[in-house]
Amino acid sequence: MEEGRSWLGVGSPGLPTYILLTTCLAVVMTWIYKRQQKVWLVEQMPGPKALPLVGNSLFFWGSPEVLFQQLYKVTEFGAVARFWLGPKPYCLLSSAKAVEAILSSQKHLHKSWDYSLLHPWLGEGLITSAGKKWHSRRKLLTPAFHFRILEDFLDVFTSQTDTLVRRLRAQADGRPFDVFHYITLCALDIICETAMGRRVNAQEDSESDFVRAVHDLSSLIQFRQFRPWLHPDFVFHLTSHGRKHDACLKVIHGLAKQTISMRRKVRRTKGFGAQKKAQEDDIGQKTRQAFLDLLLEYSEKDPTIINEDILEEVNTFMFAGHDTTTAAMNWFLYAMGTHKEIQTRVQEELDEVFQGSDRPPTMADLRELKYLELCMKESLRVFPSVPSIIREIKEEIQINNYRIPAGTSIAIHVYRIHRDPEQFPNPEVFDPDRFLPESCNKRHPYAYIPFSAGPRNCIGQKFAQLEMKVVLSSILRNFRVESDIPWKDMKVLGELILRPKEGNPLKLHPRK
Numbered sequence: 001m002e003e004g005r006s007w008l009g010v011g012s013p014g015l016p017t018y019i020l021l022t023t024c025l026a027v028v029m030t031w032i033y034k035r036q037q038k039v040w041l042v043e044q045m046p047g048p049k050a051l052p053l054v055g056n057s058l059f060f061w062g063s064p065e066v067l068f069q070q071l072y073k074v075t076e077f078g079a080v081a082r083f084w085l086g087p088k089p090y091c092l093l094s095s096a097k098a099v100e101a102i103l104s105s106q107k108h109l110h111k112s113w114d115y116s117l118l119h120p121w122l123g124e125g126l127i128t129s130a131g132k133k134w135h136s137r138r139k140l141l142t143p144a145f146h147f148r149i150l151e152d153f154l155d156v157f158t159s160q161t162d163t164l165v166r167r168l169r170a171q172a173d174g175r176p177f178d179v180f181h182y183i184t185l186c187a188l189d190i191i192c193e194t195a196m197g198r199r200v201n202a203q204e205d206s207e208s209d210f211v212r213a214v215h216d217l218s219s220l221i222q223f224r225q226f227r228p229w230l231h232p233d234f235v236f237h238l239t240s241h242g243r244k245h246d247a248c249l250k251v252i253h254g255l256a257k258q259t260i261s262m263r264r265k266v267r268r269t270k271g272f273g274a275q276k277k278a279q280e281d282d283i284g285q286k287t288r289q290a291f292l293d294l295l296l297e298y299s300e301k302d303p304t305i306i307n308e309d310i311l312e313e314v315n316t317f318m319f320a321g322h323d324t325t326t327a328a329m330n331w332f333l334y335a336m337g338t339h340k341e342i343q344t345r346v347q348e349e350l351d352e353v354f355q356g357s358d359r360p361p362t363m364a365d366l367r368e369l370k371y372l373e374l375c376m377k378e379s380l381r382v383f384p385s386v387p388s389i390i391r392e393i394k395e396e397i398q399i400n401n402y403r404i405p406a407g408t409s410i411a412i413h414v415y416r417i418h419r420d421p422e423q424f425p426n427p428e429v430f431d432p433d434r435f436l437p438e439s440c441n442k443r444h445p446y447a448y449i450p451f452s453a454g455p456r457n458c459i460g461q462k463f464a465q466l467e468m469k470v471v472l473s474s475i476l477r478n479f480r481v482e483s484d485i486p487w488k489d490m491k492v493l494g495e496l497i498l499r500p501k502e503g504n505p506l507k508l509h510p511r512k
């Protein structure tokens with residue numbers, strides 16, 4: 001037999017092969033050991049029985065409505081519970097005390113892989129980025145939401161609300177119609193004008209390519225989220241949904257890119273930085289500092305901020321600032337439509353401040369609307385626009401005596417936290433007085449988190465509250481709203497955003 005060959009005719013493995021095999025074996029054994037340890041730690045938490053390989057995927061199988069109900073059931077296992085989606089462990093937190101460790105932390109700021117579905121649209125903008133990039137962006141963008149800048153947007157809010165009220169008036173004959181669509185288009189007009197400084201006239205032209213693309217893309221992302229077989233890009237792009245998704249992106253990115261280069265040109269020719277406000281733009285409208293202008297200003301000072309970065313953030317604001325406020329305003333109107341006495345109190349306050357005039361609101365007026373504010377807070381408690389938030393921890397953490405291993409996705413069930421009877425007695429009752437200062441003082445600081453909390457909270461909170469106050473006060477100055485859907489029968493869909501399953505049919509009665 002030839003030297004170095006076994007009797008099977010295969011060369012006997014030399015030393016390098018032994019080393020390689022032993023190393024591979026050691027890597028595999030270490031991986032198995034670590035995986036077993038992780039599984040063991042996750043299994044210490046209570047949760048529904050999981051099956052091999054699929055975990056609890058079958059438990060969540062069904063429509064988004066079923067998924068939301070099942071997720072709620074998991075919270076019944078305890079404030080810290082676990083479930084598996086395939087091999088991926090999730091820890092579900094549903095009490096103020098349990099979420100504090102995550103939300104207050106400076107370390108656990110990574111979003112989970114679920115957010116990667118947003119990458120094609122938003123790139124690595126403020127919502128989806130992590131680490132140093134997120135940190136520097138957050139620092140850069142925080143001044144853009146300063147009170148004084150928001151004040152500048154008041155004109156946009158009021159003029160778009162006038163259009164909304166005009167459109168609603170045409171429907172205000174006491175018969176029910178779905179207001180959801182009307183509010184969506186108004187919120188879209190507002191965010192496009194404030195983020196890009198560009199009017200897209202969604203309310204007047206709801207069939208435009210851009211409006212349709214934003215609407216379709218938001219729906220497609222939600223559709224994909226709960227269909228794991230559509231998660232791999234190559235599979236998704238083979239489907240008609242994937243092709244539609246790309247076509248929508250082309251329209252949205254196309255318009256945003258065109259706006260960026262147009263605004264850059266205007267800035268160069270007109271010296272926007274020096275003159276800032278009160279000048280006329282190409283189509284004769286007054287120009288104000290849109291978020292885009294602020295970003296362009298930053299990029300002129302810091303050349304490392306390129307067009308791609310600006311595009312990411314403009315898209316991020318448009319995504320984060322339109323569906324969330326739409327949902328919040330709809331839920332508020334539904335709450336008013338089902339609580340006559342509370343609506344009357346809001347309208348009494350409005351009449352006192354505006355004395356029956358139809359003048360636009362000033363910042364001082366809006367500050368006076370204290371009861372309206374309590375109602376907005378309570379409606380965001382019962383119906384938080386973002387029903388859950390997901391982070392991924394990179395280091396082990398201990399919550400309520402459970403050791404949660406690194407790599408676990410932590411889902412925060414905002415909807416359930418807002419229904420904790422210890423923090424909010426009779427949680428299903430709509431009671432704005434819960435937000436009177438004397439009641440808030442007794443509550444856990446993380447009991448009410450519609451805008452999340454801690455370092456990664458909503459940067460647009462003040463913007464959203466101002467927009468909501470302008471739009472909602474205008475609607476209630478003009479109409480009484482009424483809903484025929486009883487509180488307990490309202491069906492909710494908890495996808496990325498919490499929506500009414502069958503729209504928001506309201507009856508509007510003109511007040512004068």
Ligand code: HEM
Binds near residue numbers: 456
């Ligand atoms: C009622 C309306 C709104 C609600 C309830 C809301 C809620 C939230 C929540 C819960 C988060 C945390 C999400 C997470 O951690 O996954 C968030 C983040 C964010 N929101 Fe809002 N939001 C609203 C309006 C807005 C508006 C109007 C804008 C922009 C104009 C905006 C921009 C953002 C951004 C950029 C983030 C990411 C912040 C970061 O990670 O640093 N939001 N929002």
